Amino acid sequence: MLSPPSITMRPIGFLALIAAATLCLNTANHAWSANCEPTDGVNRQSIEELVGPLDEKTPEENKAEQEQRLAERRENEVRELRQAEIDRLTAKLQTALDDPNLWLSRARIRAEIHLREGAISDLTQFMKLKGKSAEQLAELGKLYYSLNQFDKAEADLNEAVQMEPDNPEILFARGKLYIEQWKTPEAYRDFSKVIEMEPRHKMARYNRAYLLLGVRLSYPNCREAAKDLKIVVDLDPDWILARYHYVRALSGSGQFEEVVRHATYVLWHDPKSECMHMYRSKAYRMLDEFDLALQDATKYMEFNPRDESRIALRAQIYTKMEQHDKAIADWNAYLEIMPNNAAAYYNLVDSYKALKRYEDALAAYDKLVEIEPTNSDWPRFRGLLKSDVGDHYGAVADLTTAIEMGGNRYSNRANVYRKMGEHAKAWADDAYQTFATREFFGETQEYEQELAEEEKVLAAHVEEQLKLLQAGEKLTERQTFRPHNNHSAWGRYWLEGLTSLVSSDDIETQKIGVQGFRLFVDHLQVYPIPPKETQVAIDALNKFSHGDYPQSLKFETSVLAKSLGVLQVANNPKTEACQPGSLHFKQFVIERDQKDRYREFNQFGIEWIQRIVSDKNYRFRELRRTPEFIEMYDLNRGIWMRLAPDHAERSFNNKDWEFIAKGEITKR
Numbered sequence: 001m002l003s004p005p006s007i008t009m010r011p012i013g014f015l016a017l018i019a020a021a022t023l024c025l026n027t028a029n030h031a032w033s034a035n036c037e038p039t040d041g042v043n044r045q046s047i048e049e050l051v052g053p054l055d056e057k058t059p060e061e062n063k064a065e066q067e068q069r070l071a072e073r074r075e076n077e078v079r080e081l082r083q084a085e086i087d088r089l090t091a092k093l094q095t096a097l098d099d100p101n102l103w104l105s106r107a108r109i110r111a112e113i114h115l116r117e118g119a120i121s122d123l124t125q126f127m128k129l130k131g132k133s134a135e136q137l138a139e140l141g142k143l144y145y146s147l148n149q150f151d152k153a154e155a156d157l158n159e160a161v162q163m164e165p166d167n168p169e170i171l172f173a174r175g176k177l178y179i180e181q182w183k184t185p186e187a188y189r190d191f192s193k194v195i196e197m198e199p200r201h202k203m204a205r206y207n208r209a210y211l212l213l214g215v216r217l218s219y220p221n222c223r224e225a226a227k228d229l230k231i232v233v234d235l236d237p238d239w240i241l242a243r244y245h246y247v248r249a250l251s252g253s254g255q256f257e258e259v260v261r262h263a264t265y266v267l268w269h270d271p272k273s274e275c276m277h278m279y280r281s282k283a284y285r286m287l288d289e290f291d292l293a294l295q296d297a298t299k300y301m302e303f304n305p306r307d308e309s310r311i312a313l314r315a316q317i318y319t320k321m322e323q324h325d326k327a328i329a330d331w332n333a334y335l336e337i338m339p340n341n342a343a344a345y346y347n348l349v350d351s352y353k354a355l356k357r358y359e360d361a362l363a364a365y366d367k368l369v370e371i372e373p374t375n376s377d378w379p380r381f382r383g384l385l386k387s388d389v390g391d392h393y394g395a396v397a398d399l400t401t402a403i404e405m406g407g408n409r410y411s412n413r414a415n416v417y418r419k420m421g422e423h424a425k426a427w428a429d430d431a432y433q434t435f436a437t438r439e440f441f442g443e444t445q446e447y448e449q450e451l452a453e454e455e456k457v458l459a460a461h462v463e464e465q466l467k468l469l470q471a472g473e474k475l476t477e478r479q480t481f482r483p484h485n486n487h488s489a490w491g492r493y494w495l496e497g498l499t500s501l502v503s504s505d506d507i508e509t510q511k512i513g514v515q516g517f518r519l520f521v522d523h524l525q526v527y528p529i530p531p532k533e534t535q536v537a538i539d540a541l542n543k544f545s546h547g548d549y550p551q552s553l554k555f556e557t558s559v560l561a562k563s564l565g566v567l568q569v570a571n572n573p574k575t576e577a578c579q580p581g582s583l584h585f586k587q588f589v590i591e592r593d594q595k596d597r598y599r600e601f602n603q604f605g606i607e608w609i610q611r612i613v614s615d616k617n618y619r620f621r622e623l624r625r626t627p628e629f630i631e632m633y634d635l636n637r638g639i640w641m642r643l644a645p646d647h648a649e650r651s652f653n654n655k656d657w658e659f660i661a662k663g664e665i666t667k668r
Contacts, residue, residue: 082113100129104136116143134164138173145177153177168194172204179207184215195228202235206242213249222252233262240266244273251279259283274303281313290321308337315347324351340371349381358389376407387416393580396420408433420578421625423606427526428573455489462493466501469516470509481523491529494520499537502544510544514553517541517560521635526571526606534568537561559638566633570623582625587667588643593660601643608632610641 089106096102107122123140127133141156157174164170175190188211194204209225209232229246236242243266250259263280266273281296297314304310315330331348338344345364352361365382372378383398399413414429465480481494498520501513517537541561545554569575590599598613608620620632620641629642640651648660 079113082109085109086115098129100126103129107139111139111143116147119143132159132163134160134167134170137163138167138170141177142173145173145180148180150177150181154181166197168197168201168204172201172207175204175207179211184211187211200231200235202232205229206232206245209249210245213245213252217252219253222249225249226253226255240270244276247276247279251283254286256283256286260287274300278310278313281317285317285320288320290317293317294321306337308334308341311337312344312347319347319351322354324354327351328355342368342371342375345371349385353385358385361385374405376402376405376409379405380407380409380412383416384412387419390584392416392420392578418605419584421582421584421622421630422577423526423622424528424571424573424575424577427528427571451487454487458487458489459493462497466497466516470501470512475516475519480519491524491527492533495529495533495537499533499540502537502540511553514541514544514557514560517564518556521560521563521567524567524571528571528573529564529568531568534564538564559636562638563633563635566623567621567635570621570633577624579624579626581627583627583630583645583665584625585630585665585668587665588648588663589666590648590661590663599648599661599663601648608641 086106086109089102089109093099093102093106103122103126107119107126110116110119110122120140120143123136123143127136127140137156137160141153141160144150144153144156154174154177157170157177160170161167161174171190172194175187175194178184178187178190188208191204191208191211194201195208198204205228209228212221212225212228215221226246226249229242229249232239232242233246243262247259247263247266250256250262260280260283263276263283266276267280270276277296277300281293281300284290284293284296294314294317297310297317301307301310301314311330311334315327315334318324318327318330328348328351331344331351334344335341335348345368348364349361352358352364362382362385365378365385368375368378369382379398380402383395383402386392386398387395395416396413399409399416402409403413410429410433414426414433417423417426417429465475469475498513498516501509501516504510504513538561541557541564545558545561547554549557570577586603588601593599593612597615600611601608602611603622606622608622610618610620612618618634619636620634623631623633623640625631629644632641632643633639634641638652640654642649642651642657643663645665647662649657650660651657
């Protein structure tokens with residue numbers, strides 16, 4: 001016989017080992033029900049008995065039949081000899097009933113030719129005459145076991161173990177009995193004791209491994225079973241059944257190079273071993289040997305082309321090879337057999353997206369929603385895809401559905417809101433996500449306590465910062481405004497504190513209050529502020545702007561009052577900042593304005609930066625989007641700006657609009 005072909009292995013990364021636990025579960029469900037495991041001599045009706053004579057046999061078949069007939073003849077001859085010996089012993093017992101050796105001899109011969117009831121009777125009589133021994137109790141237990149009389153077998157084997165607790169063969173026999181009784185922990189303990197006494201006990205290691213794989217195909221179980229089966233295969237390299245299970249354990253423990261080696265060995269000796277193609281295909285896939293994986297998957301399908309698990313195996317490989325058209329064809333064939341399989345539709349989505357067949361991908365998600373209407377992942381994933389293809393309103397609808405189903409995926413919807421220009425809603429969803437996450441982990445009460453403590457710290461912090469401001473200290477964004485900007489009372493404490501300064505009777509304190517409001521407006525971003533306190537602050541600033549102060553300071557104060565009003569509306573999560581069919585672009589260019597200057601507008605999150613040649617840059621806060629324009633506001637100058645697809649215009653009161661110049665969208 002030729003030697004099995006050698007196979008060159010490559011290193012495998014740690015991530016493949018982590019994937020092994022899932023692979024172990026997925027590979028076993030189908031393979032071992034599809035003619036994968038050797039039968040070890042199970043007798044079945046011959047095909048001639050079922051359908052009549054077949055074509056003339058080959059010389060090899062005739063030779064095999066002759067050998068089988070000879071074996072059967074020899075077996076019958078042996079049986080006749082053993083029966084003659086039984087008759088001889090029976091005759092002797094007629095005159096020597098008290099001879100224990102005669103009873104024992106006949107018991108063993110009867111057991112040899114499967115006359116188990118007679119063997120049990122003889123052994124029982126032997127022990128009445130000679131007394132009980134561990135050896136005979138174990139033999140009796142095995143006989144009861146072979147007759148499926150498990151309670152009697154267990155009683156005898158337990159007594160045998162009590163007499164000889166360190167006898168490995170008796171412990172092994174009881175372990176086998178425990179397997180039949182589904183007493184898994186007890187069987188595992190007995191096999192482990194045998195192995196502890198005899199580390200190279202082949203059958204104990206094989207049965208312990210088989211037990212581990214039968215209980216649960218987890219990564220730890222597969223890993224431990226592989227250790228046992230390695231020793232078994234080393235002791236008995238030609239035991240194909242053991243090597244089959246070794247491949248199974250190797251696959252589940254992520255030892256994919258070894259899977260390839262041992263599956264190849266089995267296939268060399270038994271080319272019809274279907275599941276070896278399956279395991280080797282999956283191992284090749286994990287090793288990124290996709291061409292070889294495809295060969296095995298295709299061969300595996302040849303045994304049963306309509307088996308859905310085999311179709312899925314090849315489809316997954318086509319996906320890895322980025323042959324998405326073929327993957328789609330296989331998944332559709334799979335769905336003809338399993339029309340409501342969610343995993344198949346989910347895999348279809350990946351291939352459709354790779355081919356930019358977004359309508360088909362969305363249709364597959366529709367089917368997933370139909371198949372599993374209570375699974376919040378499907379509307380969520382569909383919403384994310386809708387967002388990717390520009391259907392933001394459809395995305396929000398799906399993501400809202402997912403949230404209402406208990407998905408707690410506010411952050412997904414927040415990202416879509418940002419794409420739409422709904423920055424206040426995005427901020428609110430981010431805040432909801434924080435609370436939802438804490439609630440999910442059972443920390444709602446603790447979170448509420450933390451908020452109460454946070455509010456105390458916040459009040460003290462604002463008071464301290466206002467004192468620093470009055471003392472002439474320069475406040476910084478990180479130290480002043482960032483630490484508490486997620487607390488719902490953040491805006492109220494700052495507005496009340498700054499308003500108290502502007503409303504003071506001391507002129508210098510009032511000026512400091514105006515400076516504080518400028519810092520507050522510049523760092524407010526999208527955080528919501530309460531309407532009541534905002535209006536009180538606006539009234540105080542407007543009153544100041546009408547006082548007897550320098551014109552520049554009065555202008556600054558009036559702009560701050562206007563800006564607070566704009567931001568109170570813009571930062572309210574209930575404000576609709578984006579209409580259906582709105583414009584979405586990131587850059588707008590004016591080649592020549594009224595003063596023959598080049599202007600360029602670029603979006604950065606919630607802000608737009610206007611760059612004018614021979615002038616400084618100006619910063620705008622985006623307010624809303626419509627199908628006709630994107631509107632923004634300059635917090636420092638109190639100017640509204642609108643960018644339409646072909647021109648720009650501005651306003652100082654958000655009512656009367658002035659044409660600036662023609663322009664164009666240059667980046668969408």
